Amino acid sequence: MDVFGYLRLVRRHWWIVLVTVMLTVGGAALVTVRTTPRYQASVTFFVNTPSQGVTAAYQGSLFLQQRVKSYADLLTSDRLAQSVVADAPLGLTADQVRGRIATSTKPDTVLLTATVTDTDQNRALKTIEALSAKFTDLVKKVETPGDNEPSPIKIEVVSGPRVTSSPVSPKPVRNLILGGLLGLLAGAALAVLRGLADVRMRDAAALQRVTGSPLLGEIPFEPSARMAPLIVGEAATSARAEAVRKLRTNLRFVDVHEPARVIAVTSALQGEGKTTMACNTAIALAEAGWRVLLIDADLRRPKAADYLGLDGGVGLTDVLVGDVQVGDVVQRWGEKSLLVLPSGATPPNPSELLGSKAMADLLVALRESADIVIIDTAPLLAVTDGVVVAVQADGALLVTQQGRTSRSQVAAAARALSSVSVRLLGCVLNMSKVGKADAYQYETYKVVVPAPPVPTDRAGATRRDAQEPRGDRTQELTRLSR
Template sequence: MDGLSYPRLIRRHWWIVLITVMLALGIAALVTVRTPARYQASVTFFVTTPGQGTDASQTGLVLQQRVKSYADLLTSDRLAQSVVEESPLGLTANQVQGRISTSTEADTVLLKATFTDTDRTRALKTTEALSAKFVEMVQRVETPPGGSSSTIKLEVVSGPRVTTSPVSPQPVKNLVLGGLVGLLAGAVLAVLRGLADVRMRDAVALQRVTGSPLLGEVPYEAGAKAAPLIVGEAANSARAEAVRKLRTNLRFVDVHEPARVIAVTSALQGEGKTTMACNTAIALAEAGWRVLLIDADLRRPKVADYLGLDGGVGLTDVLVGDVHVGDVVQRWGGKSLLVLPSGATPPNPSELLGSKAMADLLVALRESADIVVIDTAPLLAVTDGVVVAVQADGALLVTQQGRTSRSQVAAAARALQSVSVRLLGCVLNMAKVAKADAHQYEAYKVVVPQASRSVPADRAGAARRGEPAMAGDRTQELSRLSR
């Protein structure tokens, strides 16, 4: 993964980061509320000698070493016990000892003792007793045997004083730390969630897994399930524009060897391959091409249902020799689009699709149409899709974003490559498009008046090439070729 993959994973799973931050803030707020207020009382001691030594620098070094020893003496159990005996304030010696902290300043002879307690008054009184007992203890320890005075003088230079406001909890600090911890934890969880997600999530991964160019990225639209075809109001949608881009890319994917027979397939069922085949055929017909759409998914045919045609008689009947192809090809709409439905469901779809009759039929249909689009079965479910793709000029692999795993897409690509099928490219279907891109299309699109839509695009295209414009003529041509 590159350096930009991690930010993309975090952005994709932003909700994990949000939830984690909210939980961390909630925990920080709860801890802040439940933590009792604590006050600190402090006192500062100055360590010196009663008389001036001959070597001031040497004396200073000795005193600095003594200060470090006194810091340990302040937290001793002996001093804590004497404080409790002198001033019983409801604390044990262990409690007093555990609440004392010391600090020293570098290169100085200052020693600071701090006592923390939930009771402000008790903190001050304990510190006062602590300072008095500590001075007495140092004087007693530093007095030589038989001597009358101590060699070290300990003076209180600051305090004892107690803070007016609690030193803990600190709401702002706790919330900031909680938010930062939640943000970091959320980012880590989002990245781990993204790395564990094996589903196909973006076009870059689709190209990398299939090893083929991305020919289209069709955005998800909520109304596409009820109206899957890019006709009527849907003709001006972002989804329709994406299919038109796919149409353009298909025609220029290899200008030296253009694909005239295209098999549209997918790794799994339900990824939108049939809808993509129908819409691609419609888009090609709108551009003036003579298009023949064949439903070769003999197990679960859907083309006739989508286009509102009779699919009872079709491809299977032609392959077994019951009817001629010209008798069952149906014209769809006012476009230069002919449709060959699947026909009756056979008991042996794979054998029928791989028969010589199917190969001969495709040879004949190739000459009667500019482009033949074939809807095939999913590659990982049955072998029908591979059987049909072998006989086509190339295959178009459709993958639904967020549904199919990378391993499944890779297996589908390998299934085509293992039989030397030319993979023209891939299409990421139902893709999540950034709002900025969607707004850009909405701002730029042109609403075509209904009257201008009624002009058949196939007539203008056919006239430019000197080809017949009526579907009836092409049906007759199919009929003659089949005979």
């Protein structure tokens, strides 16, 4: 995966980054609030030795630079700490004083700095003042060779003692910035790990790679689709309806040399929207003027009749067992050229019934009575019904819900079709999260179309044949079934 792939993962899981940054910043703020303020008092010493001449001064400087390193250790010695505690009532032990002292030296100089850090500003100042006085006396005692001889080392205070007016820790701004940066890095890492570990189908490109078939449609997710799944009424002008119409166009031109007239609509798992897709595809085809027949062949969980508001008590199963004729149970839906064959009663042996010779003969008869036959089948990985029906169709349309089905499940569904030589026409990514810039909303205009003139005879009377309804497709299906 390249850099842009990682950035896409971070963008997809942006909420992980946001939550991580909020947690780290909140933790940094909590630590800052709960941390006791600390103050620093410091003093700087200048170490000198009397010398005469340039050569002696240079040699003395080298000697003092080495000596300063020893003085840094002397500042944290137990002897000096005990002297400070004995001279000034600080309320601290010698070990506590030593723990608060830090020393530093500047390279190639004879400057020595001592720093005392304490939670009490006044105590830090008193400690550094006592330390400064006792350190000067201690060096004089240590470096004096005899009682009557002067010390070759001279210690002078050149800066301080002084204490900071504001706490040196905690630093709220620094802590919050560091917390935000750490949260950003940790959140990006977690987002990438989450994306790499996520095996669910997330985009159309991955769906095409896994199935090895063209993407015929990408249906956007709309919250209103749960209550109004069909693309009729107000939903007819939605982005979802336009995506279904695009699917209709792609489906009709997927193979112009060998067009599919009987199409099985299936999915890998239950609940991916295959029944809704089958119904909406049939409606869209009927809107374009095609004679469409929708068959509910999901005999285990039939839903098409409920979505379309039809009676599904008698239907496909009753026709297959020979109880009724197909023309007696086919129902016209709405004012469009759409006929629906419901599932009928739930049989004890759906797979055997769908794979019977009666089912094959029925599809041969229905193929000639409609331009396109849409068959809603059962999920491929749950039962074998979907494969049994898809074998008898001209091709299959695989519906996959974004973010629900894993790549391995989609691949298994595609293999289930290819293993029996089913022609996979293409795939559809359902409930896709489409950006606002990609969504297109159509405005609805009410157009009044004048009614066509009623034919009359020469005397002005209405012709009888103009008032009589023409034979519908149900009668044609009845004749075919007989």
